[in-house]
Amino acid sequence: GESVGLHLPTLSVQEGDNSIINCAYSNSASDYFIWYKQESGKGPQFIIDIRSNMDKRQGQRVTVLLNKTVKHLSLQIAATQPGDSAVYFCAGTISGTYKYIFGTGTRLKVLA
């Protein structure tokens, strides 16, 4: 069936370094992708999104890259800060369907 998976369950990075969180998806019809950040005890918080007509999108300290050929997307966080410690989820959907397929999540730990 459809799936959106993440390669690593936990990622530890030094404060100030860049973080890269990866995600693979299986449904080639998916054309809209989102990254969420979920801190302990809170709901998922929207970080950045990208549509399939783009390869790259940048936000504040974050960049999402989409490779449709290999059905892979990544979230890059520049100059990782302690406040970035959280679980990060990717989700993919087909526009207009509202049926999100969520990845399993990657826990990002920022080391001082």
Place this chain on the structure above:
Amino acid sequence: SAVISQKPSRDICQRGTSLTIQCQVDSQVTMMFWYRQQPGQSLTLIATANQGSEATYESGFVIDKFPISRPNLTFSTLTVSNMSPEDSSIYLCSVAGQFLSTSTDTQYFGPGTRLTVL
């Protein structure tokens, strides 16, 4: 984005009882959804709350267990009925299709309701 609140934020309930969770949005939205997130896991869609009509449930979820109401464009409730310890989870509402939003695909989540069933 819209401000989404949920009540209660957490509860501890006895087996066999029911709990109703409320989701309130500060602006009208087209779509509202209910998700379940079991400890340490990802999100699973329970149902789409349809305004003025019966909710649309995903495979594995039924109306008798998770009745949902959506009386208007800013409010929805999810009831977890006849609870068992297996229902212990975080329950999240999300919304999409906000008025004047440039994207109707983006879902925004509430803070969640942490439910523990003893």
